[in-house]
Amino acid sequence: MLSFIARRLGLLIPTFFGVTLLTFALIRLIPGDPVEVMMGERRVDPEMHAQAMERLGLNKPLYAQYLDYIGKLAQGDLGESLRTRESVWSEFLTLFPATVELALAALLFAGTLGVLAGVIAALKRGSLFDHGVMGISLTGYSMPIFWWGLILIMFFSVGLGWTPVSGRIDLLYDIEPVTGFMLIDTLLSEEEGAFVDALRHLILPAIVLGTIPLAVIARMTRSAMLEVLREDYVRTARAKGLSPARVVFVHALRNALIPVLTVFGLQIGTLLAGAVLTETIFSWPGIGKWLIESIGARDYPVVQNGILLIACLVILVNFTVDILYGLANPRIRHQR
Amino acid sequence: MNTTTQPLRAEAPLAEPVALYPSPLKEFWQAFSRNKGAVGGLLFMLLVVFCALFAPWVAPHNPSEQYRDFLLTPPMWLEGGQAQFILGTDELGRDLLSRLIHGSRLSLLIGLSSVLLSLLPGILLGLVAGFFPRLLGPSIMRLMDIMLALPSLLLAVAIVAILGPGLNNTVFAIAIVHLPAYVRLTRAAVMGELNRDYVTAARLAGAGLPRLMFVTVLPNCMAPLIVQATMSFSSAILDAAALGFLGLGVQPPTPEWGTMLASARDYIERAWWVVSLPGLTILLSVLAINLMGDGLRDALDPKLKNAV
Numbered sequence: 001m002l003s004f005i006a007r008r009l010g011l012l013i014p015t016f017f018g019v020t021l022l023t024f025a026l027i028r029l030i031p032g033d034p035v036e037v038m039m040g041e042r043r044v045d046p047e048m049h050a051q052a053m054e055r056l057g058l059n060k061p062l063y064a065q066y067l068d069y070i071g072k073l074a075q076g077d078l079g080e081s082l083r084t085r086e087s088v089w090s091e092f093l094t095l096f097p098a099t100v101e102l103a104l105a106a107l108l109f110a111g112t113l114g115v116l117a118g119v120i121a122a123l124k125r126g127s128l129f130d131h132g133v134m135g136i137s138l139t140g141y142s143m144p145i146f147w148w149g150l151i152l153i154m155f156f157s158v159g160l161g162w163t164p165v166s167g168r169i170d171l172l173y174d175i176e177p178v179t180g181f182m183l184i185d186t187l188l189s190e191e192e193g194a195f196v197d198a199l200r201h202l203i204l205p206a207i208v209l210g211t212i213p214l215a216v217i218a219r220m221t222r223s224a225m226l227e228v229l230r231e232d233y234v235r236t237a238r239a240k241g242l243s244p245a246r247v248v249f250v251h252a253l254r255n256a257l258i259p260v261l262t263v264f265g266l267q268i269g270t271l272l273a274g275a276v277l278t279e280t281i282f283s284w285p286g287i288g289k290w291l292i293e294s295i296g297a298r299d300y301p302v303v304q305n306g307i308l309l310i311a312c313l314v315i316l317v318n319f320t321v322d323i324l325y326g327l328a329n330p331r332i333r334h335q336r
Numbered sequence: 337m338n339t340t341t342q343p344l345r346a347e348a349p350l351a352e353p354v355a356l357y358p359s360p361l362k363e364f365w366q367a368f369s370r371n372k373g374a375v376g377g378l379l380f381m382l383l384v385v386f387c388a389l390f391a392p393w394v395a396p397h398n399p400s401e402q403y404r405d406f407l408l409t410p411p412m413w414l415e416g417g418q419a420q421f422i423l424g425t426d427e428l429g430r431d432l433l434s435r436l437i438h439g440s441r442l443s444l445l446i447g448l449s450s451v452l453l454s455l456l457p458g459i460l461l462g463l464v465a466g467f468f469p470r471l472l473g474p475s476i477m478r479l480m481d482i483m484l485a486l487p488s489l490l491l492a493v494a495i496v497a498i499l500g501p502g503l504n505n506t507v508f509a510i511a512i513v514h515l516p517a518y519v520r521l522t523r524a525a526v527m528g529e530l531n532r533d534y535v536t537a538a539r540l541a542g543a544g545l546p547r548l549m550f551v552t553v554l555p556n557c558m559a560p561l562i563v564q565a566t567m568s569f570s571s572a573i574l575d576a577a578a579l580g581f582l583g584l585g586v587q588p589p590t591p592e593w594g595t596m597l598a599s600a601r602d603y604i605e606r607a608w609w610v611v612s613l614p615g616l617t618i619l620l621s622v623l624a625i626n627l628m629g630d631g632l633r634d635a636l637d638p639k640l641k642n643a644v
Contacts, residue, residue: 011481018482029498138373138630142622144574146581147597147615150604154612158605273487277578291490292582295497307494311485318485 004326008319015315023308024069027300028062078309079301081294088305092287097180098168099286102278103271105202106210107264114214115260118221119253125226133218140215145274149208149281156204166283169198209278213267220263224256231255258325265321269314367635374631377624384621388440395434396422399591403429408607424609426600432609435591436617442592443621446507446576447569453511455518455565462522463549466530477523480516488513492575496584506585510575514568521564525557559636566632570625577618593618 053059060068072079078088121133157165168182169175173194175185183202186194228234229252237251238244276288283289287306294302358366369375387394403425410417411424411432423433461480465473483491495509529535530553538552579585580594588595593614600610 014478015482015485018478019485022482022486026494026498138626139619139623142570142574142619142626144577144581144594144615144618144622146578146594147611147618150597150601150611151615154604154608269487273489276489276493277581280582292493295493295584303494303497307486307490310487310490314487315485 001326005323008322008326012315012319016312019308019311019315020070020073021066023304023311024066026307027304073308078305081302082299083294083297083302088302091290091302092306092309094177094180095285095287095290098182098284099272099275099279099288101181101183102202102205102209102284102286103268103275105206106208106271106274107213107267108210109206110210110214110217110267111264114217115221115253115257118218118260119225119248119256121218121222122225122229123248130222133222137215137218140211141219143211143215145208145211146277146281148211149204149278152204152208153281163200163204164197168201168285169194170201173197205278205282205284208281209271209274212270212274213264216263216267216270217260220260221256224259225252228252228256262321262325265317265324268317272310272314364635368631371627371631371634373627374634377627377631380620380624381628384440384624385444387437388444391438391441395431395437396420397431397434399435399438400430400589403431405429408603408610410607411609423613424607426596426610427603427607432613435596436593436614439591439593439596439614439617440621442503442586442590443573443576443618446503446510446586447572450507450510450514450572450576451565451569453507454514454568455561458515458518459522459554459561461515462519463526463554465519465523466526466553467545467549469527473523476519480519483512483516488571489575489578492579493582493584496579501579501584501587503586503590506576506579509579510572513575514572517564517568518561521560522557525560526553529553529556562636563629563633566625566629570622570629573618573625574622 050059058065076089078092080087081091084091117133117137121130124130153165156162164170169186173186173189173191175182175189175191175194178185178188182198183195186198231252234247234252237247242251272288275284275286276292278284279286279289280292287310291303291306291310293299294306397420403421406418406421406425407429408427409421409425409429412419412422414424417424421431421433423431423436425431426435461476465476467473486494492506492509492513495512496505499505499508535548535552538548543552576585576592577594577597580592580596581598583598586592586595588599596614597611600607600614603610
C-alpha cells in the first residue's frame, strides 16, 4: 500500500509543475505586456515603464522569471490583487468556504437522490419508472445549468416568492464568520431565523449545481447495480432467505457503490466548473464568482493564482480518490 | 439474431443476390434505428441543421432588425402577442424566432469546428503516444493529465480570459479543452490493436510506420472516436453557450444562444419568453445530440453500452 501511495505521489509532482508552467504561461500570453495592462489604458511614461518592468522582474529571461515565480510560490506568496491590494491567498481563504458549502450541499442533494433513483430504476428495470429516471437523467446531463438556474429563480423566487433571489444570507442578519460555513455560523450566532434564512438561500444554488452530478450518479448507480444484481452472491443471499431490503442495501449496494464513489470524486472538477456559473447566477460570494469578476476587471494575479489554486485542489481530490480506491480495491493497488 | 434470418435469405439468392450479408451501412442503420430516442434526436438535429443552412430564408425577420414599437412583445398565442412575431420579441424589439434560427448557425459552427480542431490533433497525438510507448507516449500523456487537472469550463474560461472574447478564441478554447479525451481514447484503442495478429502481419509484410498508423490501425479505432466526437459536439455547444453567458464568448449583438440569455437576465420578472426560449433551444439541441450519441454508441461500440 505504501509503495502504491508513493507511486501516486511521484506522479503528483510533475503534474503540479506542469500546472505552474501553464499558469505562468497564461499570463505571458496576454496581448501587450503586463505593465501596460496593470497601469491601465493611459499612456505609460517609458522610464516608469522600465522601472515597473525592473521591479516586477519582467526584464529577466523567461526561465529566470519562471524560477522567481516558483520561488515565490514555495514561500507561499501568491501575489496580491490589483483591485483590493489584498493577498490572493487571504481572499481565496475567505471565499473558499462559501464554495465548499455550496458544493457539499450539491453533492448531498445529488448523492442521496441519485443513488436512490438509480437503485430503484435498477430494481424495476424496464418499468415506466426506469425509463423516466433514464430520460430525466439524460435531460439533466444535457442541461445548460446557467439557464436552469434562471428558470428556477423565475419560478420559485420571482413567481412563488419561496426562496430569495441571490446571496448567502439576508442583509438583516449580521453573522460573525467563525467557520466560514454560513449554516454553522448562523447556528453559532444564535440570531433567530438566521439558520432558516441561510438554508433558504442555499437550496436553489445547490439544486442547480447538483443537477449534472445527479444525472451522472443516477445513471452510474443504475448500471453498477444491474451488474451486481446478476452476481452469484446476490443469488446466494436471496436463497438464504434474507429479506429483499437486506439483499439490496447490504449485499448489492455496498459493492455497487465502489464505482459510484469514483464518479463522486471525478465530479469535484465538474462541481468547481459549475460553481463558476452557479455563483454568477445567484451572486454567491465564492471563488467561482471571484474568478469571473477578476477576469472582467483584468486582475491578472488573481486569475493566474486562483486558477492555480483550483487546479491544485482538483489534483489533490483526484489523488485522494485514487488512494481511497486503492484501499477499497486491492486489484488497483497491485497493477503494473 | 442474424443466425435465424440468414438461412431464409440464402434460400432465395435469385431474388436478392447481394443480400447474404447486409451492407455495413444497412447493418448500422438497423442497430441505430432500434433506439427510438436516437432517431428522435437525429430528426431534431436534421431540423436544426436545415434551419442553420437556410437561416436567411427560414427566419421570418432579419435577426438584428429592431422593431421599436414592439419591445418585449409576448409570443403570438399569449395576450398582446403579434402574429408576425411567432415567439415574441426581445428588449430591443428583435424577433426572437429569427434570432434563435440564426443562432443555430453559430452554435453548429462552433461545435463542428471545435470538434475538428481537437479531433485531428487528438488522433495524431494519440497515435504517436500509442506507437512510441517508451518516451514520447508517457510525456504526451503526462501533458494531457495536466490539462485534465483543470475542470473543462475553467480551462476554457482561462484561455478566453487571456486571449480575449470572440468567436475564434471560443472555438480555440473549447478545442483545447476537449483535446485530452481524444488523445487518451486513441491511445487506448491503438494499444489494444497493436498486439493483434493483423498488425503483426502488416508489419511483416513491410508496411511502413505511416501506413501502419493511418491505414492499418486507425480505421479499427474509429468507433469510440466517433462516439466521443458526438458527445464533445454537444458539450462544445454547451460550453460555447456558457462562455457567451459569462460574457466571454461571442459578443452581442451577434445572435448566439448563450449571449442572448445573458442579456435576457434583466427581464426575468417581466418577459419569461426571452429567458426561457434560448435556453430551451440549447437544452433540446444538446439533448438531441446526446440521444444520437447513445444510439451511435449502441450501434458502433456495443462494449461501451453500460458506460456513463
